[in-house]
Amino acid sequence: MKFELKIWRQPNPDAKGAFQKYSVKDISPDMSFLEMLDTLNEELILKGDPPVAFDHDCREGICGQCGVVINGRAHGPLDQTSTCQLHMRSFSEEKTITIEPFRAAAFPVKKDLKVDRSALDSIIAEGGFISVETGQAPEANTILIGSEQVEEAFDAASCIGCGACVASCKNASVALFTAAKISHLSKLPQGQLERNSRTKRMVQAMDKMGFGSCSNTGACEVECPQGISISHIAHMNKLYFRS
Numbered sequence: 001m002k003f004e005l006k007i008w009r010q011p012n013p014d015a016k017g018a019f020q021k022y023s024v025k026d027i028s029p030d031m032s033f034l035e036m037l038d039t040l041n042e043e044l045i046l047k048g049d050p051p052v053a054f055d056h057d058c059r060e061g062i063c064g065q066c067g068v069v070i071n072g073r074a075h076g077p078l079d080q081t082s083t084c085q086l087h088m089r090s091f092s093e094e095k096t097i098t099i100e101p102f103r104a105a106a107f108p109v110k111k112d113l114k115v116d117r118s119a120l121d122s123i124i125a126e127g128g129f130i131s132v133e134t135g136q137a138p139e140a141n142t143i144l145i146g147s148e149q150v151e152e153a154f155d156a157a158s159c160i161g162c163g164a165c166v167a168s169c170k171n172a173s174v175a176l177f178t179a180a181k182i183s184h185l186s187k188l189p190q191g192q193l194e195r196n197s198r199t200k201r202m203v204q205a206m207d208k209m210g211f212g213s214c215s216n217t218g219a220c221e222v223e224c225p226q227g228i229s230i231s232h233i234a235h236m237n238k239l240y241f242r243s
Contacts, residue, residue: 011112024039080224
């Protein structure tokens with residue numbers, strides 16, 4: 001397969017940045033999107049040109065580092081699929097693929113497709129944990145949790161922290177990410193002790209980091225690679241008003 005690529009290039013955070021066009025050929029339809037970028041970078045290095053910088057780690061759809069905007073959609077054209085799990089057979093041959101970083105004031109571009117997502121870490125640091133006594137772990141079966149409650153907690157816990165919700169929101173809101181982290185712990189017995197204080201601190205951190213407000217358009221749920229429900233945002237708002 002052969003593709004034309006239009007990729008955002010920005011050598012450093014202070015540079016203006018611009019799109020540059022590249023061509024790649026002999027691309028296997030079974031290649032992942034990141035493997036296609038690897039192939040491009042190998043060609044650029046052989047030519048003596050700087051390779052395209054992009055974030056990645058596990059390449060298994062777990063870590064959330066790989067997120068980029070592909071043809072206007074966070075993570076590309078497939079629903080509930082991270083960039084690293086997207087394959088080139090999902091694209092029409094010889095079509096132009098536009099690739100750019102996640103756009104948000106709280107996600108400054110570091111280089112090319114790499115963005116600084118440490119703002120998400122700042123939110124987690126304010127409450128993404130529970131206080132426990134050290135020592136031997138209690139028997140799990142001694143704490144009874146309803147199946148519906150467990151499913152809701154698991155849905156929230158599946159967030160990989162990629163930031164696609166921010167990139168897809170017209171307001172650059174991080175409400176879905178924050179709500180997922182709050183909901184995950186607040187729906188389990190172990191997270192009840194700090195539920196109110198956790199919610200208050202994490203929401204305040206969300207606002208402090210410069211993210212926009214949620215206007216409930218639902219774009220975050222559509223583009224989330226894990227398909228996390230926006231019902232968690234309603235749960236977060238209820239907890240915040242109570243706290």
